[in-house]
Amino acid sequence: MSVVELLKEKIRQEGRVIGEDILKVDSFLNHQIDPVLMLEVGREFARRFDGTGITKVLTVEASGIAVALMTGLSLRVPVVFAKKKQPSTMDGDTYCGRVRSFTKEEVVEIVVAGSYLGADDRVLIIDDFLASGEAARGLIKIVRQAGATLVGIGTVIEKVFQSGGDALREQGIRVEALVQIGSLSGGQIEFLN
C-alpha cells in the first residue's frame, strides 16, 4: 500500500472530527507518533522533491518535528525547527515570524537563530497540517529574512477548504500535500485524492 493510502486508512480509522474544521489525528501524527509511518512519509517527501537541491528542512515546533526529521533523514540534510517565542538561551541574531494558532486561538512569535539559515540554503518547509497557511507564511517570512531560497512546502494533511494551500500555490510556491481533505462537514471526512 502506498504511504498516501496508508495515511488515508489511518485517518479513516483513527481520525476524529471536532466541529466543522478540526481533524484530530493524535494517535499517529501529533501527540502519539508512529515512527515507522513517519519514516515512510519522510521518504515520500524526499522522493517528490528529488533533484531540487534541498540543503535544509525547516519546520516549527512541536508537531512538525517528527515529519521534518524523517524528511531530513531521507534527504540527508539538517532539520531546523523554529521555536515558539524566544527562550532565554537563544541569543544573537534571529529571524522571526508571527503565527496565529488555529487550535489554540493565540498569536505566537516563531524564531530561528541566524546561524542555521543563510543565503546559500535551499529550504523545504515541512509541517503536519496545512490549513489557513498561517504557520507556512511565518516560516516563509523566516526563509526570506535569511535570504535563502524556498524550494517548496510539504504537508502531510492539507485541509483544502481552509484555502491556505491554494493561496500559496497562487504565489507560485510548490506545495505537496500527501492527503487532501475537501470537507469535514457533518463529521464526515471527504478526501480529494
Place this chain on the structure above:
Amino acid sequence: MSVVELLKEKIRQEGRVIGEDILKVDSFLNHQIDPVLMLEVGREFARRFDGTGITKVLTVEASGIAVALMTGLSLRVPVVFAKKKQPSTMDGDTYCGRVRSFTKEEVVEIVVAGSYLGADDRVLIIDDFLASGEAARGLIKIVRQAGATLVGIGTVIEKVFQSGGDALREQGIRVEALVQIGSLSGGQIEFLN
C-alpha cells in the same frame, strides 16, 4: 567511531557554554537537528534497553521529540510526547505533571491524553538533556498516573553536576546517559565518560 565518541566530538566542536551551567548544542540536537546522528542515538538507546519489553517511548515537547522518535523507530514502538499546557483540542482524560524549566525560568504543565498510556505499557522516557531532573520527574508522574511500568530513562547528555540523574538512580530507576558532563565551570566542558 561509536555514537558516544561522535557526540563528544560534536559537543567539543560546536557546544557553547553559557555561564556555569548551560551547554548550548543548538547546532545538532535541539534547534538544528542532525537526523543521521539522531538515528544513531536512537539505535544506541534501543541497544541498551534491548530485551526490556518496552511498548512506548515517552518524551516532552519540543526538544525531546527527535531523539524519542529515532528511539521509537529503532524499537518499533509508538512515541508519545507530553504537551506543554493543555491545548483546546485535547479533551477527555489526561495525565499531567508540572515541570520547572531551567532555561526558561517558568513552570509549565505537561499533559498526555489518557488514550496513549495505560497499565499494560512498559515505558522508556527519553530526553535530550538530564540536568536537575525536573522534566523526568514530571514524566515519571505521568507514567505512574497511567499505572504503566517505567523501564528506564535515556538521555543524550547528563549534566551530572546538577544531580538529577543520581537522585533518580537512588530511587532505583535505570538511567542511561550517552554523554556525562561533570562540570562546565570556567567555560570548560569536562566529560566523565
